[in-house]
Amino acid sequence: MDRCSILDCTLRDGGYITDWYFGEDTIRNVIKGLSLANLDYVECGYLNPSETKKGMAVFHDIEMIGDYFPNINKKPFMLAMADCAQILPEQITPYTGKSIEGIRVVFYKHQIKEALELCRSVKKQGYKLFVQPMVTIDYSYKEYGELIDRIRELEPYGVSIVDSFGYMDKKDFQDYFKLLDDKLERNTAIGFHSHNNMQLAFITAQDVLDYKTERQIVIDASLLGMGRGAGNLNTELITNYYNRLLGTKYDIRKIMEVISSEIMPIAKKHTWGYSPYLFLTGIYHCHPNFACYLLENHEVTVEEFEEFVKFIPREMLTKCRRPYVERLYEEFSRRS
């Protein structure tokens, strides 16, 4: 595997666009297309034992994911994501070799305790463990260092820096990377998960090439950048870029085929991607859903939205629930 590898998370992070309902054929075709395109890692969806609908990229049982795998020799490293609010440690069934090889455990800062329990179970059951602490920038360097000390003991396969809100800049990434690079074992991969609110995801994926490290770097991306709000780094862009710059051998043709047959039909019905509203949430370091939720129900100009963002109480900037946004906007409208 090359030093810089790419993890496609279309079915997982792109799922926010379709409520994870892709249909069985699309799940199968996306996994197959990405496999034939030589992607390094494919994240197939979320694990959630209470979810039972067919055709969703949310799986109630680990083994069912294997049924979607293509019948080809060289497959990518297959993963699923486990959110510690959705699955209990005892619900992780043992690794059989017939389904996913790794599990990414994702959690917020207030969930560290439960998350580490889940991580231990993932390891114990024989999976490669990826640890994904969301909103990395929410941790002070001291807090992050302490967290990493605890994660290191679990011998993870990889740990990711997660720019959940798309406003981490070059120096932020470098600083958190340095912390990880200093503390983690040499064979632990470091991942980057970005969002495109300020269109920095592609730039970040270029910046890491300058990092002085022998470690494996794993860059998250999704087809057409499919994902919440401003979306993610585009798989087709970064694979092509790395092919040209690093001589990797991703098959862009196969990637475009799966975009054409599986993602474009979704893009006709749903939108995602950069907008000046999401740029402003980046500028003001607030949760992008303040834009997404508000614009669902209100006609708000970019200028008014900027005023609204400045009206959000500091302590609420990264906490965004739909009814709160609505209530706050009412209050804002009365005042202004």
Add this chain to the structure above:
Amino acid sequence: MDRCSILDCTLRDGGYITDWYFGEDTIRNVIKGLSLANLDYVECGYLNPSETKKGMAVFHDIEMIGDYFPNINKKPFMLAMADCAQILPEQITPYTGKSIEGIRVVFYKHQIKEALELCRSVKKQGYKLFVQPMVTIDYSYKEYGELIDRIRELEPYGVSIVDSFGYMDKKDFQDYFKLLDDKLERNTAIGFHSHNNMQLAFITAQDVLDYKTERQIVIDASLLGMGRGAGNLNTELITNYYNRLLGTKYDIRKIMEVISSEIMPIAKKHTWGYSPYLFLTGIYHCHPNFACYLLENHEVTVEEFEEFVKFIPREMLTKCRRPYVERLYEEFSRRS
């Protein structure tokens, strides 16, 4: 002026989206907003003596541009573009200090002779001269070197590398830059004009920061990336990025105000920006209008479009006229 400065070309390159009809108020407001935002350069539109409609960012007379300037002290360096197919050397009227300060002369490779005549007139009439040879990558290094030798004699203020079709990569930019840097006088600026077919415009604007040169660099950008096909580098993104990285003082607030009041109403009626079709034109080094023209009249999947692009005769890849695209697609459809 900082070493890296930004030229907003919304009214000029964004004009392709509205056929340059913005209306007088919008032209005035955009120029004013960008001025208040401390943009370094503002390109106000095209010069074209045969164009007479009011409210277009195409000006039949140089002096009329000055009427749009805001009544403020610190104004950006104001420019207009002169296409050597649209204006004759003798139609450049003398510099008066009441309108634009500089003129960017733009031309294709087969127009070098006429273009240099026009350049000479621009200089003679007292304007700062910017030379903009389109589709830079169409020139071999030898041809480009010879062209630059001739341009240098004109004592230009600046010369730009123009990635008209959005497929120049990091090394291409470096190589053409080196040629320019070796040949041009030390006080001549070097410009970068990119398109976003492969979303490389932002990356290019970051890459230039690593160039070892004391020269002034001028980066072209437009509000919301407004421009043909995949559009340009977004002014709001690059100004904010440079503010954070270089400590420049662009007023992002003012930029967002002008986006809100002047550009968003246009974005509601017209679309531009990245698409997988335009990405393919980048991959296959063909004119993006093969996608734009075709999709106006036909439902074509991404996969079919890739086949169509491969069907375009090599010598026609960068030559794109509407009737030709239509004819070729008919031929393609019969065959496949």
